[in-house]
Amino acid sequence: MTHRNEIRILLNGADVAVRDVPADRTLLDYIRLERRLTGTKEGCAEGDCGACTVLVGRLHDGVLKYETVNACIRFLASLNACHIVTIEHLRGEGGGLHPIQQAMVDFHGSQCGFCTPGFVMSLYALWMENPSPTETEVETAIQGNLCRCTGYQPIVAAAMAANQYGTPANDFLTLEREEITQRLSALDDGRRIVTSPKDNRAIIPANVEDLAEVLTETPEATIIAGATDVGLWVTKFMKPISPAVFINHLNDLKSIKLTDTSLEIGAGVTYSEAQDAIRDAFPHLEAYWDRIAGQQVRNMGTIGGNIANGSPIGDTPPVLIALGATITLRRGQEQRSLPLEDFFIEYGKQDRASGEFVETIVIPRPISGQLNAAYKISKRRDEDISSVAAGFSVTVENGLITDCRIAFGGMAGTPQRAKAAEAALRGQPWNAATFAAAGKALETDFAPLTDWRASAQYRTSVARNLMQRFFLSMDDQTAEPAELLSA
């Protein structure tokens, strides 16, 4: 089949085919500059403020699902066969204000108004899924939206009251669901898309087999899943990304298999998509998961990408290494597996050969006697990058620590296991003294850096204290830390 050079989207009410989409064209620039849909704002161009929040509807196995995304770091080329809904499209039952908009007006949820369209979109997405949210659910839904004027109180109040203004059953997107589904299906013809121009080319493979082929042909390609990192290469550093291969749409990489012994996750599964399975298989990650970035980034970013980009401060590697996760890499038809911890060689260097891509992540489920915990320490509780992140998996039998895996992020150039601390625990009795000794041993494991997130001294202190935290919280489940603080 020949390739096509055309991204086809549904933009608000209109079918739009865009030819020659540059790989690095962001959705935000497209809608503001080319379509003059100026209700969506640029606040930071790095996916942290939410002023550019729009909804993206996509068919997942034929089912239409809308999610918030940050238009500033989402590439237009990644949106083939998607429905993009901007603030201009919202309307209420009678054609006036949408229930969310009316609630925001009535509760005085805007002051300067610049962040407001983004908040409306985030709250709209929440209301569609969960019209009667708790306060915590509202806060979680707007973790990725900054407001500098209101202090948030009226915005949260508006969100809590939104269901009194209308029900999702009568919402325009609900009523148009079938029609939109059909129109989106019609946009996807199963062909590979290759856009021009040549020096700024986007490749959208048809499926995972096609991806393997594309990467064999163009091993130098930038692989883009959620674009939550690569987006910044463009918006912040103006780095060329061509040729760029987009994989976020590939259903083959979106499988989630939960068995008695493991959870197997496709590399293209987003944090949001993985959430339920993660909670079921690893209850200790439930709260931690909500602290990965903000909602928009969780809707875009993938676990595979979090691993493949090799960051020493990614949220998932430490907790996955502690659980003993392995990953599968693929090149062409060749596949190989390796323990996740071995993937990270040194800062900026991973065990990924040219043309290879991460295909799946396999996380063993806890065995009996295995105690697990995950901690994230950051300057701000939500939507922040960790100063220190830690995963603990410690197996205790008859009062003795028989096995343990403890991994830290933010303590070295890569996410790393605390080998000396583990050695200090293994075979030792389960008590405070053992963990104090392991905390001391951490000093030989890590010599962290000082940067703007935290000093070396703080990282060292916190890592040591987390050994104590783990012991205390596991030793007595009713011990005081409870709901407080480090997830």
Added chain:
Amino acid sequence: MKHDKITETDQSISGAVQTDRRHDSAEKHVTGQADYCDDIAEPYGTLHAYLGVSTIAHGLIRNVDLSKVLSAPGVVGVLTADDVPGSNDISPTGQNDEPVFPTEKTEFFGQPLFAVIAETREAARRAAELANVDYEVLPHALDPLEATEAGYPFVTAPLKLERGDSKAALKTAEHRIKGQLNIGGQDHMYLEGHIAFALPGEDDDVVVHCSTQHPSEAQHMVAHVLGVPSNAVTVNVRRMGGGFGGKESQMNLFCVVAAIAAKKWNRPVKIRPDRDQDMTATGKRHDFVVDYDVAFDGDGRIQAVDGSFAARCGYSSDLSGPVTDRALFHADNAYFYPNVRLTSRPMKTNTVSNTAFRGFGGPQGVVAAERMIEEIAYALGKDPLEIRKTNFYGDRTDGRNLTPYHQEVEDNILHRLIGELETNSDYQARRQAILEHNARSTIIKKGIALTPVKFGISFTATWYNQAGSLIHIYNDGSIHLNHGGTEMGQGLNTKVAQIVADALQVDFERIKITKTTTEKVPNTSATAASSGSDLNGMAALDAAEQLKERLVAFAAENWNVSPDTVVFRNNMVQIGQEAVSFDDLVRKAYMARVHLSAAGFYKTPKIHWDRAAGKGRPFYYYSYGAACSEVSVDTLTGEYRIEQTDILHDVGRSLNPILDKGQVEGAFIQGMGWLTTEELWWDKAGRLRTHAPSTYKIPLASDRPRKFDVRLAEWSENKERTIKRSKAVGEPPFMLGISVFEALSMAVASVAEYRECPRLDAPATPERVLLAVERLRAGS
């Protein structure tokens, strides 16, 4: 006098004063139809500018090679200092120390050196990276201490406030404590960054749309830099996506670059830095290092204070003079210092020139005052609230009402305000419960603090306390309102329209709110110092009263009744026995050739200030407030949560309670952010590394207090004749966030049995909290 019956209001119209009128743009905000500067449709041929910046903190500029910039795709040209037709200076206080582009040396990392003009913003931005600058690197000093050590000068004249003999009193006092406090700066993080969009016109004319709190200054700067009279330059601003002081002087650079380029190429030119450049190239709240020396008696009553306030001003003066002055004006917060000496040290540093930010130096002064209170409390083993009450200003009768700048505090409501909050928040019982909790709990420690704020209202630059307005009544009865204030989210336009609606007794909807423009009201002051509605509200009232007088005179003559029988009420005008609609009266007045346009004016009475003597009455009145915050601290990680905050705040008789409450809530959260998670971090090379929301963390919804109760002191009424006896609201509640800082301090102090002041520096990040906990534990 005209405004004697100033607190009487009639609420039969819609949008009456003293009612909860929603923000006039609320529907446009939620639908995305509110236009900000970047949303204005660009005419064909619009060019885009971007700044090229320095990559060292301090050095001589040997050569700037822009050849690669000029040959980059889409580039039309560049601007350097050589292209400035008029004066290469945008110093807002006339100190001639802030070039548009420097010629000889660069004085901070990220300083704009030139601008690229290109067909697209992206082309300009990419090309700006291609300059080849040859520097002779000089040593740099990044903070006030380094600068002092390196012998750097002050950027502007320091201030001294003195009363009594603090030296003698410090020597003879029963107790004396010296300490040092570091207070971090703060980025404004307005959601809409800087932007300017210039359109060239005939002759010397240029129109600049921009996001600024100070259109008149932008106008004057553009004229100054172009070398043309001010009457050639028009500056427009419909609304800002937040300002907070960051757009009081910092837009000058962007406005002049756009204007120079627009005139040079005779094409519209827009400039919009990205967030990183906005944060690195424009100023922020001043960091301070405060050295304090406080003497007190056994009851904790302060006898003398000596305070030195060194500020990181950056490379130029900008507004650092008045900012550091205001730090001293508020170094007393709510407390009487019998003997006092306060000095400012506005240090030059190799960092971006710091500027106005909500509170304008005042908050740093207040934090220092509260630190001294804490020191006394922990030294004596008492509740800090008790020490606060012991030291509150009194009144004339007890002689404890004189500030360090010799203004008498005549409107003190602290005792009542604090008393009510103490009761309503159940402070005493909760504090007791917290002490008991902390005695039991080893890991989670709690703290509670009830802190006051007293904030002086008026620009300390006395001539700034003036405002103008312009109101037209069209012959269909519709009203066009314009004034010199700018809208940045605070609801100023709403309040001013309410005042006009009230004066003319017509519905709010009849009044068209229009963009601020230097064409309609000249020589305006910045919308700053919380003064927006005090000044512009009065100026609008003046114009409305003039129009009303003319209409009354016309009605009296036309209907042949006495003027005092003409009464405006609920869109009608009662004229003797007859009632006519406002529209009809206007129509008839027009036909009778009555002038239906009026310019209003206002200047604040009573104020004067002699800076050299450190004496006067710089403030027309004071606003007051208090907050009680409770926190939980995890002493293993330093993380914390704000459990509860109760606020009682004084806005006099509120013009619009719901908007005022919004200001109080937002200011509290912003103040809390300043003192908790918002950390500016420069690396050793002088490069700001927290330069975008990914690295600079302002509060999120989940950082709000878990319980948050905000009330206005409804009984309060301004003693002075302000507009409807209201009080300013923009800045004072910012300092309520200090209650969180003090509560964190108490939680930390608990690990050493409250016998040692934790001396937390700000911002109290989890890191600072944990390190303080570990320091106190190690010491006890």
